[in-house]
Amino acid sequence: MAVSTTWVFAESSEGKVATITLELLTKARALGGTVEAFYGGGDADAIAEQLGKFGATKMYAADAGDVLQGAPVAAAMAAQIESGNKPDLILFGQTYDGRDVAGRLSAKLDKPALTNGVDVSADGDKVTVQNAIFGGNTLVQTAFAGDGPFLALFRPKSFAAEEGGGGAAEVVKVGVPDTGTAGQSKVLDRHVEEHTGPKLDEAEVVVSGGRGLGAAEKYEMIEQLAKLLKGAPGASRAIVDAGWVPYAYQVGQTGKVVKPNVYIAAGISGATQHLVGMKGAKNIIAINKDKDAPIFSIADLGIVGDVHKVIPKLLEALQAKG
Amino acid sequence: MPPHMNVVVCAKQIPDPAAPGELDPNTKTLKREGKLILDDSDAYGVEMGLQLADKAGGGEVTLISMAPNSEVSGLRTALAMGAAKAILVSDEALQGTDSLGTAKVLAAAIKRAEPDLVLTATESTDGYTGVLPAQVAEILGWPSITFAKHIEVADGTAKVQRQTEEGYDEVEASLPAIVSVTAGVVEPRYPSFKGIMAAKNKPVDEVKITDLGLSADDVGWKGARQEIVDVSPAEERQAGEIVEDEGDAHERIVQFLEKLKVI
Ligand SMILES: Cc1cc2nc3c(=O)[nH]c(=O)nc-3n(C[C@H](O)[C@H](O)[C@H](O)COP(=O)(O)OP(=O)(O)OC[C@H]3O[C@@H](n4cnc5c(N)ncnc54)[C@H](O)[C@@H]3O)c2cc1C
Ligand SMILES: Nc1ncnc2c1ncn2[C@@H]1O[C@H](COP(=O)(O)O)[C@@H](O)[C@H]1O
Numbered sequence: 001m002a003v004s005t006t007w008v009f010a011e012s013s014e015g016k017v018a019t020i021t022l023e024l025l026t027k028a029r030a031l032g033g034t035v036e037a038f039y040g041g042g043d044a045d046a047i048a049e050q051l052g053k054f055g056a057t058k059m060y061a062a063d064a065g066d067v068l069q070g071a072p073v074a075a076a077m078a079a080q081i082e083s084g085n086k087p088d089l090i091l092f093g094q095t096y097d098g099r100d101v102a103g104r105l106s107a108k109l110d111k112p113a114l115t116n117g118v119d120v121s122a123d124g125d126k127v128t129v130q131n132a133i134f135g136g137n138t139l140v141q142t143a144f145a146g147d148g149p150f151l152a153l154f155r156p157k158s159f160a161a162e163e164g165g166g167g168a169a170e171v172v173k174v175g176v177p178d179t180g181t182a183g184q185s186k187v188l189d190r191h192v193e194e195h196t197g198p199k200l201d202e203a204e205v206v207v208s209g210g211r212g213l214g215a216a217e218k219y220e221m222i223e224q225l226a227k228l229l230k231g232a233p234g235a236s237r238a239i240v241d242a243g244w245v246p247y248a249y250q251v252g253q254t255g256k257v258v259k260p261n262v263y264i265a266a267g268i269s270g271a272t273q274h275l276v277g278m279k280g281a282k283n284i285i286a287i288n289k290d291k292d293a294p295i296f297s298i299a300d301l302g303i304v305g306d307v308h309k310v311i312p313k314l315l316e317a318l319q320a321k322g
Numbered sequence: 323m324p325p326h327m328n329v330v331v332c333a334k335q336i337p338d339p340a341a342p343g344e345l346d347p348n349t350k351t352l353k354r355e356g357k358l359i360l361d362d363s364d365a366y367g368v369e370m371g372l373q374l375a376d377k378a379g380g381g382e383v384t385l386i387s388m389a390p391n392s393e394v395s396g397l398r399t400a401l402a403m404g405a406a407k408a409i410l411v412s413d414e415a416l417q418g419t420d421s422l423g424t425a426k427v428l429a430a431a432i433k434r435a436e437p438d439l440v441l442t443a444t445e446s447t448d449g450y451t452g453v454l455p456a457q458v459a460e461i462l463g464w465p466s467i468t469f470a471k472h473i474e475v476a477d478g479t480a481k482v483q484r485q486t487e488e489g490y491d492e493v494e495a496s497l498p499a500i501v502s503v504t505a506g507v508v509e510p511r512y513p514s515f516k517g518i519m520a521a522k523n524k525p526v527d528e529v530k531i532t533d534l535g536l537s538a539d540d541v542g543w544k545g546a547r548q549e550i551v552d553v554s555p556a557e558e559r560q561a562g563e564i565v566e567d568e569g570d571a572h573e574r575i576v577q578f579l580e581k582l583k584v585i
Contacts, residue, residue: 145549186493
């Protein structure tokens with residue numbers, strides 16, 4: 001048995017563990033060995049039960065206060081490792097804080113970090129991370145050489161989150177070493193963009209619009225359609241960059257990864273960076289006036305047509321059905 | 323606020339992303355041959371750096387790039403936009419360097435430039451590890467703020483709006499600091515004719531890793547301590563039915579959704 005202890009960098013928001021963390025814990029269980037969580041924040045007790053349910057027997061909690069997590073959490077992890085409490089493998093989400101902590105820890109320990117993983121396996125003492133490149137059409141397996149702990153980051157939705165039935169994780173509060181100014185990126189204020197309906201990365205139906213909509217005000221069609229289907233509206237980066245919709249709507253490599261039951265792409269060409277964010281949908285419907293648009297190569301139902309004609313009629317038909 | 327604000331912008335030079343990517347059959351890494359261009363993602367950093375130096379009332383933008391074969395095409399683009407000079411790290415020994423190795427190189431080059439602020443993109447177009455800014459910051463012992471969508475510098479501190487899952491955070495760090503900027507935060511200027519001409523004579527200081535005090539063991543394949551063991555095609559998603567809209571395509575969508583019991 002190769003992996004005897006795996007750590008998962010745990011993230012949460014308002015007392016609720018992030019889905020990516022639950023996914024990583026589930027995967028960590030499958031690798032065998034002990035699964036432990038490492039958390040940066042003051043509300044460890046509030047999430048110990050959720051973490052336990054998904055397999056963490058213990059959670060290390062480092063509370064650095066209202067600063068960015070990267071430097072202090074990496075320093076707290078490194079301190080544990082240096083004191084002999086050393087995991088074989090540490091899993092991070094390819095998230096805002098995940099990248100910061102993993103990057104800092106990688107430099108601190110002088111260990112490589114494998115990024116954008118979609119799967120991981122352990123065979124003997126060889127740990128291999130799988131990546132999907134070229135918009136997901138090529139898989140690359142990379143094995144760590146040298147000694148652990150091995151650091152790897154995974155894209156959200158790479159694993160299904162399943163409970164393992166454990167009790168609350170034992171909370172072990174650990175100190176945060178002084179990191180000087182490096183650890184002093186102070187968070188002064190948090191702004192939450194309001195939205196209604198299901199969250200983009202949790203919705204069963206996602207309706208995304210792209211540059212083919214032609215104008216910002218046409219995005220309303222997308223929102224209406226999403227609402228009628230009890231789904232969430234999404235977007236390509238082209239219209240996020242154009243300022244039509246907030247960044248939070250973006251699907252793709254630099255946005256959200258979604259795996260809904262149904263994904264509707266309207267006026268989206270299907271650039272590889274968009275595809276990596278939605279290829280995992282069970283069913284894909286694409287509406288595009290260019291019959292050669294790459295999006296059609298992965299659509300279950302492709303409509304070669306004008307979004308300004310097809311969508312209004314679709315809205316009408318759905319409204320008529322009640 | 324320093325009357326002079328010197329900004330380093332990390333500028334990656336990459337193969338044209340419009341050309342389909344290819345793996346080298348021997349090394350199983352991305353082919354990075356031929357002419358390279360400035361990574362679009364870094365054009366935002368260059369623009370932001372120019373604007374910040376301008377607002378500070380003085381100072382300049384120094385580019386730092388690590389690239390094979392003494393490549394400068396991408397750097398010339400950024401110099402034409404208005405950057406003052408560049409440090410280019412090009413060395414045979416860098417073949418196969420991973421993000422940590424790159425971070426060691428960039429950090430060493432940054433030390434040479436002694437800037438007040440370093441800007442990078444949140445991730446590069448061809449490598450997109452996204453961990454590099456944090457690695458560089460840790461090596462330098464500096465604060466970092468990633469995913470910036472707005473930056474203000476005053477009185478030796480950077481105030482940044484950092485993109486989050488729910489919206490954005492207002493974050494502050496003392497300088498020197500490293501900040502990674504998201505795409506679309508500013509509108510990168512087009513190089514003017516004058517800028518393009520001027521860029522030809524701007525200094526590009528080309529260095530080897532030993533000039534930076536690094537050894538071949540820190541970088542390259544050896545430094546990466548990882549091995550690509552397999553490359554295979556992913557299971558392809560098959561295209562389904564393609565229908566030309568003749569005024570009734572919406573009905574096909576309704577049927578499709580009914581079949582899936584979504585409606
Ligand atoms: C590092 C990097 C990261 C990136 N990350 C992302 C990401 O996370 N997400 C993302 O989406 N992109 C990302 N991109 C950008 C990506 O490469 C594409 O530029 C982008 O996805 C294009 O958006 P689009 O499909 O809306 O626009 P376009 O490519 O311009 O496509 C518009 C489509 O609309 C069609 N159309 C036009 N008019 C109509 C009409 N009336 N009816 C129907 N169809 C019509 C056209 O035929 C065309 O296919 C990234 C790029 C880089 C370099
Ligand atoms: N070889 C390089 N030369 C200069 N800057 C780089 C290089 N590699 C990465 N960077 C910078 O670091 C950012 C993140 O890169 P990456 O880790 O590849 O996602 C890039 O967007 C650049 O700003």
